[in-house]
Amino acid sequence: MRSYIAASFDPPNEHLYTDLMVLRSAAGFYIGTAYNNPDGYQEPGTRDSGYYATEEQALADLNSESWLQRMHP
Secondary structure, X not given: OOOHHHHOOOHHHHOOEOOOEEEEXXXXXXXXXXXXXXXXXXXXXXXXXXXXXXXXXXHHHHHHOOOOOOOOO
């Protein structure tokens, strides 16, 4: 499952973004992608959803595809 936001980047860079997954930040859990930078490190890529209070809620929405896609990165 690809991120709408990651897919909108230049095609040469698209392969550097992971498929959608549940990620965590200081603000909570979210559905997004990670970016595999050319130096070999993985860093935040996109935040495609709003925030969730728990990882389980985010994972349930990701698996059921019932979450709302953010239109701005």
